[in-house]
Amino acid sequence: MRRVLIFVGFVVACDLAALRQQEVPPVRVAKISLPNPAYIGMPIWMEVESPTGYKIHYPSSTTPNDFWCNEVDVKQDGRLLQPHIGLPAAGRNGPACGWPAAVLTADSKLPIHLQYPLTEPGIYMVRFTRREYGRSAHLEIAEQSDWVPLQVRAAPSGLAEKWLTSELVMLHDTPNLRVAEVLPSLLASRDPRVLRVMIDTSYDADTLVAQIRREQPWAL
DSSP: OHHHHHHHHHHHHHHHHHHHHHHSOOOEEEEEEOOSSEETTSOOEEEEEOTTOOOOEEOSSSSTTOOTTEEEEEEETTEEOOOOOOOOTTOOOSSSSOOOTTOOOEETEEEGGGTOOOOSOEEEEEEEEEEEEOSSSSEEEEEEEOOEEEEEEOOOTTHHHHHHHHHHHHHHHOGGGIIIIIHHHHTTOOOHHHHHHHHHHTTOSSHHHHHHHHHSOSOO
């Protein structure tokens, strides 16, 4: 009789374990695209294609290197690098993955150079993960990409200057994109002209632009 009870208990435990596995949805596979090659001192934007059609909205807050529930992992020679992640000064509001109100956002793109200022040439491995609230009170993985190689090189002569000149023009010609694309791109450079821009925007008439500049230190 005791053996029968043990056997029944074992079967029930196996059934419960199988049921739990069925309840956990599989992690969806996202696809990411990276510049090929990327250049030191220039922006590196990662584009994400979600299997669900979900759109990432950047920025997530008034801190440019805060991606919130969107995570980027980077490896060099098999070693995970430590990201530089800022936290919003005023807490979070709005959608779960949030973005500041009344901002034209960069859809499904993330400026990974803000979390990983890659200054050495070589081949890095990059992975994207998006988390969302599930049945528990914790963020769970909703989708994740495979590891994708990113080749980083020194910029050819004149290329960085040509890019920087173009971005500085865009800063004035496309004011609606300043928060979402132009300023985050400029932060890849350490040129004194960019530092001057960052200081000036601290006094910008656009309150949101001014807040972002105060909360994001120059030295990433």
